[in-house]
Amino acid sequence: MADSPDGAGVTLRVVLADDQAVVREGLVTLLGLLPGVEVVGAAADGLAALDLVARHHPDVVLVDLRMPRCDGVETTERIRAGHPGTEVVVLTTYADDESLLAALRAGARGFLTKDADAEAIARALRSAAAGQSTVDGELQRRLVEAATRSTPKRVKEIEGLTAREIEVLRLIAAGLSNTEIARTLVVSEATVKTHVNHLFAKAGLRDRAQAVAFAYRAGIAG
Numbered sequence: 001m002a003d004s005p006d007g008a009g010v011t012l013r014v015v016l017a018d019d020q021a022v023v024r025e026g027l028v029t030l031l032g033l034l035p036g037v038e039v040v041g042a043a044a045d046g047l048a049a050l051d052l053v054a055r056h057h058p059d060v061v062l063v064d065l066r067m068p069r070c071d072g073v074e075t076t077e078r079i080r081a082g083h084p085g086t087e088v089v090v091l092t093t094y095a096d097d098e099s100l101l102a103a104l105r106a107g108a109r110g111f112l113t114k115d116a117d118a119e120a121i122a123r124a125l126r127s128a129a130a131g132q133s134t135v136d137g138e139l140q141r142r143l144v145e146a147a148t149r150s151t152p153k154r155v156k157e158i159e160g161l162t163a164r165e166i167e168v169l170r171l172i173a174a175g176l177s178n179t180e181i182a183r184t185l186v187v188s189e190a191t192v193k194t195h196v197n198h199l200f201a202k203a204g205l206r207d208r209a210q211a212v213a214f215a216y217r218a219g220i221a222g
Helices: 021-032 046-056 072-082 097-106 118-129 137-150 156-160 163-173 178-185 189-203 208-218
Strands: 010-017 037-043 060-064 087-092 110-113
Touching: 010 021, 010 046, 010 118, 021 037, 021 060, 021 118, 037 046, 046 060, 046 072, 060 072, 060 118, 072 087, 072 097, 087 097, 087 118, 097 110, 097 208, 110 118, 163 178, 163 189, 163 208, 178 189, 189 208
Parallel strands: 010 037, 010 060, 060 087, 087 110
Antiparallel strands: none
16 A cells, blocks of 8 residues: 555555446546545456556455456456455456355455445455455355355364354354454453454464354354
């Protein structure tokens, strides 16, 4: 991120990838109106997006799932492998559940539908840049269902978690923030963060989106 011209904060540098010209141009205009956001490149397919990422090193790439030459899942995987400092947010009109799950596994940090408003997009971009996940409510439901179908049995990894870590995981799956979990368990937020870090490390989880899917696979949510 770069310092914003007015010195009020940092500017989030974004690359956009969508094969539909009307959608792409509309998003460029929309993002350009958001304070602290700079669109440094727009691509019509995944390969062009990869070139822009290599050239501009953006903070976040907003990528469509369905694109020619290199789809959103492959684009996400290649960005995360070759440019670990760049996060990915998936933006889609429709997608089969397996594609959503594949994008999550490829390293996507956020998931939004194309009818998301400017505030939701800005929030997802900033969350991704900060290493946090954002998943649209409907897409989260579909991700969870896909994850549950893909692993119908309880995962054995749950045996490595403490009772309190399992409780925290269940609350994460219910959509609670760390502050809300702390209030629910009557502990400090710092204690919750410690539990979250431990369970993420033990279960090999990268973010809360993966934690939700893990909780459903483990049979401790829902």
